[in-house]
Amino acid sequence: MKKYLETYNNTHSVRINDIPVLTYDEFCLLAEELFSEQHKHCLSYHAIDSGKEICFFCIVADDSNGKIYIFSHRSAKPVPELISLSPKIEQLQIFEREITENFGIVFVGHPWNKPVRYSHNRHDTKQVMNNYPFFKIGGHEIHEVGVGPIHAGIIEPGHFRFICNGEKVLHLEIHLGYQHRGIENLFVNENEGLKRCVLSESIAGDTSVGNALAHCQLIESLSEFNAPEDLQIERCIALELERIAVHIGDTSALCADVGYQLGQVVCEALRTTIINTTQFWCGNRFGKGLVRPFGTNYPLKENTIAEIRKILSDSGERYFTVAERIYSLPSVLGRFDGIGAVTTDQAIRIGAVGMAARTCNVKRDIRATHPFQYYRKRRPEIVIQQTGDALARGVLRWFEAKESIKYIFDLLDKWEKIKKSTKPPVYNYKLKPESFAVSAVEGWRGEICHVAFTDANGEIVQYKIKDASMHNWFALALSVRNQEISDFPICNKSFNLSYCGHDL
């Protein structure tokens, strides 16, 4: 008997009863065996409370063959102390912390089992935002710097605690949770399709399209529905437009942080042209309302296609010119080159995904390894950088935007040639009972993973969301070690991780 269930991304759902249930010892052995290979990483590891018992589900993505492995463990309540997997499999640390926070399960040997987000339904309500157990270092010349939760700019809240020796950062601890809105539970309580869809667009506003797509794929998987080709193409175009817009916007912010004003204002204006194209298409600059289950309210039209082509060729050209200038200016390079480097080894060990992984020479991109929608038929080129520093994170954005623009042009050509299905969305869907589905999407930050479980009546009883930031916040913490504290803004901006996507 197989110890795990094999499935693929964005395909049909599986029956919950088909997922093998292992003893905790077997569970640990299997996890160690799977994660010993670098091309496998954790998509999601979480626990759910089914009343009498706590069920643990581990979902592993295999980048070499596009498969997804699922295995589980069940334990009657109260759950005994469990041996922590984190010392051996570091990438699971955040997931074990989440399980401890939600259910009070003790993982013996976890080196860093601290609260993740102070969720409303956490197990231990004595733990509050104000008594976060920060790491301390003693010493004569050591001092601490606290930043946040409210930051100087217009961004989301989070607290950063630096331990410094002079100007040098020895350690950064990131304390999040301020954005926690209890969004996962709302997906369960709201049994109305439209509400869920609008909610998914609010998981992280800068990834509205990515999250809405992950949600719609999940619902479609649980309904055994295959999106028609034209709809798939439209969704991919929307996702790539989002990627291009954010990458250009981030280039602007990076320039602002190093005081290169020309780069800042030009990229600012270019981002505007891209998001206005999305607005031209669907009426919202962030693509809210564009991705819907089973159909769309905004099918592509001739004038939208013409607008997308015009803006992308014009703004693309302008972006490449300015990007080339930015990344050849000694004064800019001096601030990016070698700053905030994360090594390949670190990236693999913490389970970094998406852009953060690709800048460290780790080829993780769901579009290529576990393709969904039209990416299955036509794979985009995956951009890789080697150095893992702020420069790599800047340059990666430039090259990715270039690839995305090329990709959209290809898709538009294809779209014009195929038959159109054009159906409106459906919200009063019926889902398969006692099933489980996993949906992964490569948003601009990295992989987004949505997981849902249904009961005997086909109602969603558990909904889990994982943003790329869940893995990648740790990369930011590592990147500033031994850097000047003044380099933190550049490091933070170059990762541009999600607060609300993490806090949920």
Place this chain on the structure above:
Amino acid sequence: MIKEMKILKQHGIQFVPDLKEAVLTPLFRGRPVIKEDISKSEAEHIKKICPSDAIVTEGGFGIDLGKCVFCKECQFACPDKIKFTNDYKLSSNKRENLVVRKGYKEIKFDEQSIRPEIRKLFKNSLKLRQISAGGDNSCEFELNAAGNVNFDMGRYGIEFVASPRHADGIVITGPITENMAEALQICYDATPSPKIIVLVGTDAISGGMFKDSPALNRDFFNNHAVDLYIPGNPAHPLTFINAILALIGR
């Protein structure tokens, strides 16, 4: 230098010359218009599909923009009677004025209830401190954009500042999470008086899609009066700028 000149030339002029008269793309989801009477059965149907309970039926059919997430599904259900126009002027200083009813052609400001010190002190210079309290980042992006080269609200002396000590008021986005409630209060207290409170986005005004979540704490509004409500999901930079201009009397 020559390369920079080339970039500047390519860049051209992005600046929106007139922020009050600029026209947005026809599909932009702005102020809805209710053209005809909505029957009881239609109203019930729309009320059922609305994801954020924005439909008012007491005192006639209406759409409460303080709750609306601008998904446009009510228009898709009743295309002959409801239409979302591209009018981005959506704001008011009075919460009840955000309810759109049949025949309404604009969202009204209540000039009488604007505190006199606001126009006296802030007309030519208004510095704001932004607080995201569970905001999904889209409203925050749009507030940043309000100051960028396209919209440049700095031309009116309106600016976001880094410290509440330098601010004349706070701008809140997000439904106010329990975990941010204390920080919000501290930031408000740190802002010198007289000061204004501006809510941006449907989440901030009513809790939006999160209004039923137990993870929120909106007690702040029990003790503090709001000076300006700016709906949107997210609020467009032009919506924000025009709302502030209306408040300070520019």
